[in-house]
Amino acid sequence: MHQPIAVFDAGIGSYAIVAEIHKRLPQQDIVYFADRASFPYGSKGREELLAVMQRTLRFLEGYHPSAIVIASNAPSIMVLDDLRQNTLVPLFGVYPPIEEALATSNSGKVGIMGVQSLIESSLLKQFITHHAPQPGNVSLINASSMVELVENGAFLFDPEATQKAVSSFMDDVVSQYPDIDTLTLSSTHLPWLRSFFEAAQPGCRLLDPAESIVSNLGDGTQGTGQIQGLVTESEVYNVETFRRMLQQFGIDIPLEVVSVP
Known part of the structure; x- marks a missing residue:
């Protein structure tokens, strides 16, 4: 090579x-x-x-x-x-595309979905402070359970159970953060679940930073x-x-x- x-x-x-x-x-x-x-x-x-x-x-x-x-x-x-x-x-x-998420959002309220250590990190909070004019409009959402669905292969080998788990997760997100209309897929595992997220909440925008x-x-x-x-x-x-x-x-x-x- x-x-x-x-x-x-x-x-x-x-x-x-x-x-x-x-x-x-x-x-x-x-x-x-x-x-x-x-x-x-x-x-x-x-x-x-x-x-x-x-x-x-x-x-x-x-x-x-x-x-x-x-x-x-x-x-x-x-x-x-x-x-x-x-x-x-x-x-x-x-990195979470915070600025793009805020620019895309109609409500001005966005969420970062990521693994537990990222969501709990003080460095992520500093990152948000630097990239969001109003940091309080950016919510942090622990999506570690969703990442597990990818790495153990469930999203491929048991899509019905995966959809059920994703829908339940998204119901909880909407219940806790009803004003959020844009989410960042801030684990490289999460884009594999995009179709499941879209089926669960078709009105929510999802941003993937890969490009x-x-x-x-x-x-x-x-x-x-x-x-x-x-x-x-x-x-x-x-x-x-x-x-x-x-x-x-x-x-x-x-x-x-x-x-x-």
Whole structure:
């Protein structure tokens, strides 16, 4: 591979960004790393998350990437600045599109859906303060249970139960925040559930930041356009389920099972 762009998350969530890069930069080589052994990032405190990120970056640097995309909102908000001090590889993160959400909203009330550690992070609250003229109009919604529906494959293998769970979740959101009309999908897992969210609340706007992430990468580097898949596994999140999810989506890429020292 020639100076690939490495993209990673704690599971299948980041493949949507891989696909967007491949679409926009068809000759760009890509390393797609699904670190299922570390799922979920959202339950980890700042220090543990920082240690996981540092270990992952050291591993990916071995592929001589031209850039690394941390395709997860929680570490992007919580530890990205620290990580940039310890690597020469350009790092890119994923952030809630607050300004776009507020500009899109008719009510002026929006919500950020993300994993628990992101929603509870003081750094996210600082981020909101910098990007929202009235921070009180931005509500924080813990969607960790929705992320689990993606990583365990339920959204593919049991769509009826998934719709029931998503509809119940969205009913709770609307009950608690009746004025919100725009939500950000601030976990890279959540866009996989877009159709379920839309069925549950068809009048709610949903924003996915994937396209803006890819545009920040510039022109990339000329390679052969190959995608190399890497995956770790745990007892709960095994490789076989991951393979089945990729097959269900018609994704046919080389997949290597790895361990991160």
